Amino acid sequence: MYAFNFERAADAKAAVARLKADPDAKFLAGGQSLLAAMKLRLASPSTLVDVARIPGMAEIRVDGKEIVIGAAARHADVAENAEVRQRIPALAALAGGIGDRQVRAMGTIGGALANDDPAACYPAAVLGLGATVVTDRRSIAADDFFKGLYETALEPDELITAVRFPIPDQAAYVKFHNPASRFALVGVMVARFGSTVRVAVTGAADSVFRCQPLEQALSANFSAQAARGVKVDAGQLNTDLHASAEYRAHLIPVLAARAVEAAGKG
Numbered sequence: 022m023y024a025f026n027f028e029r030a031a032d033a034k035a036a037v038a039r040l041k042a043d044p045d046a047k048f049l050a051g052g053q054s055l056l057a058a059m060k061l062r063l064a065s066p067s068t069l070v071d072v073a074r075i076p077g078m079a080e081i082r083v084d085g086k087e088i089v090i091g092a093a094a095r096h097a098d099v100a101e102n103a104e105v106r107q108r109i110p111a112l113a114a115l116a117g118g119i120g121d122r123q124v125r126a127m128g129t130i131g132g133a134l135a136n137d138d139p140a141a142c143y144p145a146a147v148l149g150l151g152a153t154v155v156t157d158r159r160s161i162a163a164d165d166f167f168k169g170l171y172e173t174a175l176e177p178d179e180l181i182t183a184v185r186f187p188i189p190d191q192a193a194y195v196k197f198h199n200p201a202s203r204f205a206l207v208g209v210m211v212a213r214f215g216s217t218v219r220v221a222v223t224g225a226a227d228s229v230f231r232c233q234p235l236e237q238a239l240s241a242n243f244s245a246q247a248a249r250g251v252k253v254d255a256g257q258l259n260t261d262l263h264a265s266a267e268y269r270a271h272l273i274p275v276l277a278a279r280a281v282e283a284a285g286k287g
C-alpha cells in the first residue's frame with residue numbers, strides 16, 4: 022500500500038469540494054473494496070475522504086411509495102431495518118446475504134454501487150426494482166446508472182447520497198453464490214409491479230443487466246413454470262474459472278423460477 026492522507030468530511034458538499042480540488046483523492050465508505058485495491062496497489066489515492074460518517078447519510082426512511090436508503094447505510098443496517106424488512110423483504114434478505122459479518126458491518130450501499138463489481142448483489146436490487154440513485158447533483162434512473170465493467174454514470178467527483186427504492190408488489194433475489202467470497206456466480210432479482218415484471222441479473226456478464234426474455238414471459242404469466250421455459254443466450258455471458266457461459270445461461274432461468282416461488286411466499 023502506498024502512503025495516503027485521511028480526512029473525514031463534515032458534509033456532502035465538503036466531500037465533493039475535496040475531490041474537485043484534488044482529482045487523485047477518493048471517497049472512502051466501508052473500505053471493503055477500496056482498501057483491498059490499495060493493498061494490492063491497484064489504487065493509490067492521494068487522500069481518502071471518509072464519507073461514511075456524514076450526518077444523516079446512513080438514514081433509512083419511508084417516503085410515500087418508496088424506501089429511501091442513505092448511501093452510507095451498512096449492509097447489516099439494511100438487512101435489519103424493520104421498514105425494509107416489512108416493505109421490501111427481498112432487499113433486506115439480499116443485504117443480509119452479502120459477504121460475511123465483517124463485510125456487512127462495514128460495507129455500504131453507496132460504496133457497493135459506485136464500485137459496481139460485476140458479481141455484486143446491490144446492482145441487481147437497484148436495477149431489478151427500478152430504483153433511483155441520488156447524488157449530490159442529480160437523480161439517476163437505474164436503467165442509466167450501470168455502464169459496464171466497474172463503470173457507472175458517476176462523474177469522478179460525484180457522491181451518491183441515497184437510493185430511492187419503489188416498493189414492489191412482490192420481489193425476491195436468489196443467488197448461486199461463490200462459496201469462498203459469497204459474491205454471485207449468478208444472482209437474479211425478480212420484481213413485480215402490477216402487471217410489469219423486471220428481472221435483473223448479476224454475476225453473469227461484465228455488468229448487471231435486465232433479462233428481456235424473462236421479463237416478457239413473467240409479465241405474461243408470473244409463475245415459476247414460465248421462468249423455467251425461457252432459454253437465455255450464452256453469447257454475451259462470462260466464462261471464467263468458476264463457470265462457463267453456458268452454465269451461467271442455464272442458471273439464470275433456474276434462479277428466476279426460484280425467485281418467483283420465493284416472491285410468492287414473501
Ligand SMILES: Cc1cc2nc3c(=O)[nH]c(=O)nc-3n(C[C@H](O)[C@H](O)[C@H](O)COP(=O)(O)OP(=O)(O)OC[C@H]3O[C@@H](n4cnc5c(N)ncnc54)[C@H](O)[C@@H]3O)c2cc1C
Nearest residue numbers: 050051052053054055120128129131132135141142181203
Ligand atoms: C470478502 C468479501 C465478500 C464480499 N461479498 C459480497 C457479496 O456477496 N455481494 C456483494 O454485493 N458484495 C460483496 N462484497 C463487496 C462489499 O459489498 C463491499 O462492501 C462493497 O463492494 C463496497 O462498499 P464499501 O462501502 O466498502 O466501499 P469502499 O470500498 O469504501 O469504496 C468502493 C468504491 O466506491 C467509492 N465510493 C464509496 N462511497 C461512495 C459514495 N457514497 N459515492 C460515490 N462513490 C463512493 C469509493 O471511492 C471506491 O471507489 C464483498 C467484499 C468482500 C471483501
